[in-house]
Amino acid sequence: MQIPYGKQSISSSDIKAVEKVLKSDFLTQGNVVPSFEYSVSKYTKAKHCIAVNSATSALHIACKALGVGKNDIVWTSPNTYVASANAALYCGAKIDFIDIDSETYNLSTSALHTKLKDSAKKNKLPKVLIVVHLAGMSCDMKEIFKLSKRYGFKIIEDASHAIGANYFKNKVGSCKFSNICVFSFHPVKIITTGEGGMALTNDPGLAKKMMILRTHGVAKTNKSFDQSNNNEIWNYHQFDLGFNYRMTDIQAALGLSQLKRIDAFVKKRNVIARKYTKAFLSLPIQLPLIDPSHLSSFHLYVIRINTERAGISRNTAYKKLQSQGIQVNIHYNPVYLQPYYASLGFKRNYCPKSEKYAQECLSLPIYPDLSVDEQNFVIKKIKELFKN
Ligand SMILES: *Cc1c(COP(=O)(O)O)cnc(C)c1O
Secondary structure, eight states, X not given: OOBOSOOOOOOHHHHHHHHHHHTSSOSSSSSHHHHHHHHHHHHHOOSEEEEESOHHHHHHHHXXXXXXXXXXXXXXXXXXXXXXXXXXXXXXXXXXXXXXXXTTOSBOHHHHHHHHHXXXXXXXXXXXXXEEOGGGOOOOHHHHHHHHHHHTOEEEEEOTTOTTOEETTEETTSOTTOSEEEEEOOTTSSSOXXXXXXXXXXXXXXXXXXXXXXXXXXXXOXXXXXXXXXXXXXXXXXXXXXXXXXOOHHHHHHHHHHHTTHHHHHHHHHHHHHHHHHHHTTSXXXXXXXXXXXXXXXXXXXXXXXXXXXXXOHHHHHHHHHHTTBOOBOOOOOGGGSHHHHHTTOOTTSSHHHHHHHHXXXXXXXXXXXXXXXXXXXXXXXXXXXXX
């Protein structure tokens, strides 16, 4: 038996929806992408949604739309997938990292405040902060939003883990406390389009910029821009140096069909999370925070194993569970310890809390189709780790 840490859930109606597009006239640039965007907009209450081919692309055009360039600084959490930081580097900007909170594993609001005060003195404030809602649990957005007003930076939410989650009464993606929010539709995430992503915003100017950046910087218009020659026929004009980051209608059909089950998916993940938490309460490990004022999408269920407290190391637990077919995982080693980032000059001990977390964290299997038998098998094997 092999149990992954995350996996997509595909129904016969998903397959029918994709098949319908395959039999239609348009595989891309038809009406299913706009329809998916409209539905995500209705779901999250964000005014504008721009579907793209990955969250990585969405992060890139989000940074571009906010004007991130060569002389700018972008900050993010070290406890994330490399894409959150890479987006800033694509724009030629400098990246820096804020250490995490030891309870939520999201970037620490107090560490952020300290670094802002310090950077203001040195005239090195960031242009953009990319927050990451780790495991599907929102960052402290109200406080971060206040800091953004005080210190004059923009906010991108990397909500790759968090579609379907709530922050107080708002859906993550509402952009109530940010400029742009980004979702991922990779198969391990909450809903999938195979590969895919989306950028959301309430700002029509940013929406327009991102809309043209995803398609070569081109917009369809037959208006003449060059009065010197009226004999030409123009169907589109390029206004900016953009990319081909478009989502296909095939992908959007899958996304639209998956979106119908998003609340059921999140509910199922929460049921599994509560079952794990109940089963593990007496074990010598740190369990995920369950904050009743927010709904986490529980993209991940992360336990922390501290060797001294647990009597067993995380690495031993990792190897043992792997050998039993439970494909536990590490989310994440600090981005700045990746060889590429080390080559940019980042050193060990830069964010000590994040490094300690990385030595203790372990993501257990959690996804809607994880059967009760599989859940019980995981629980049994975890409990066995701490016997005697
Ligand atoms: C998955 C993920 C991404 C990248 O998403 P893609 O859609 O694969 O590009 C970015 N950030 C975080 C936090 C992720 O988990």
